Amino acid sequence: MPERQRPSDPSDSLESTKRFLKGLGAIEEHMDRVLEPMHGEVQAIFERLDGNCDSIEAARRVLRLMQHLLNRLRLRLECQCQGCARPSSLLCTRTKTTQPWRFYFSHAEGKKVLHGSWDTLPPLKLVDLAGQALSNSQQSPSGQLVAPLENSEHALEALVGIEEQMDRLLEPVRVEIQQALDRLAGKRFSTLDANRRVLRRMQHLLGRLWLEFACHVPGCERPGRLRCNPQRTGAQPWAFKIEHYSPRGKACWHPIGSKDKPGRFPSLQLVRPADEDYRRPRLSNRED
Numbered sequence: 001m002p003e004r005q006r007p008s009d010p011s012d013s014l015e016s017t018k019r020f021l022k023g024l025g026a027i028e029e030h031m032d033r034v035l036e037p038m039h040g041e042v043q044a045i046f047e048r049l050d051g052n053c054d055s056i057e058a059a060r061r062v063l064r065l066m067q068h069l070l071n072r073l074r075l076r077l078e079c080q081c082q083g084c085a086r087p088s089s090l091l092c093t094r095t096k097t098t099q100p101w102r103f104y105f106s107h108a109e110g111k112k113v114l115h116g117s118w119d120t121l122p123p124l125k126l127v128d129l130a131g132q133a134l135s136n137s138q139q140s141p142s143g144q145l146v147a148p149l150e151n152s153e154h155a156l157e158a159l160v161g162i163e164e165q166m167d168r169l170l171e172p173v174r175v176e177i178q179q180a181l182d183r184l185a186g187k188r189f190s191t192l193d194a195n196r197r198v199l200r201r202m203q204h205l206l207g208r209l210w211l212e213f214a215c216h217v218p219g220c221e222r223p224g225r226l227r228c229n230p231q232r233t234g235a236q237p238w239a240f241k242i243e244h245y246s247p248r249g250k251a252c253w254h255p256i257g258s259k260d261k262p263g264r265f266p267s268l269q270l271v272r273p274a275d276e277d278y279r280r281p282r283l284s285n286r287e288d
């Protein structure tokens with residue numbers, strides 16, 4: 001049945017926002033199914049980490065990569081403080097005692113709470129975002145991993161291996177997302193809010209795929225996030241821009257899309273974000 005055209009919708013407007021969002025929801029369900037077998041693999045590796053790092057920087061690199069994988073999987077760690085068990089992230093903080101760093105579970109409860117204090121890595125148990133135990137994380141995987149993870153280099157290597165495995169599994173999902181993006185090209189939803197809602201959902205999925213958009217500006221081509229910003233002048237009350245970092249590390253925006261079709265989704269190519277090399281210290285000295 002043909003969809004009724006709203007008077008304000010020109011012929012290039014899309015199917016209803018609701019239906020498009022439903023399609024993206026189905027893609028995420030597919031993603032969750034594809035990633036489920038990884039839960040056991042990640043749990044097994046986490047159980048073999050022993051926190052024996054050469055420095056706090058090394059420990060933090062391992063934790064950063066762990067957290068990155070947990071974010072992509074939409075998982076957390078269970079706080080090991082007695083009687084707590086909330087879904088948490090693990091942090092590593094410098095101390096002035098003989099052990100120069102300690103591990104804490106961090107969870108937000110209105111405000112951020114740090115729980116526990118371990119001088120070695122506490123037990124790491126995967127839970128979902130609501131803190132529920134995972135159904136299949138108890139089963140150990142087939143066991144191709146033979147190297148013990150006794151130091152940070154081994155740990156990083158094993159975690160990078162996990163991410164590569166995830167990327168291979170997610171390849172069909174990446175194709176689905178690219179197809180959804182191709183359907184968006186040159187079109188628009190009828191309100192700023194609708195365009196933004198779709199974009200938010202899209203960026204959420206891309207975050208889990210660890211992908212960004214390639215900037216169109218000739219000579220730039222940096223990976224970035226797509227923004228839909230209100231516009232005071234021009235034919236459309238909004239405009240699409242790519243937000244990325246300049247070579248000097250500052251946030252900057254490049255306009256994207258064609259001038260004769262303002263306010264339309266541009267054609268978009270997916271690329272890997274500027275790679276963070278977890279084996280090297282981070283450039284910024286921002287505390288985690």
Ligand SMILES: [Zn+2]
Nearest residue numbers: 079081084115
């Ligand atoms: Zn806790």
Ligand SMILES: [Zn+2]
Nearest residue numbers: 215217220254
């Ligand atoms: Zn650019």
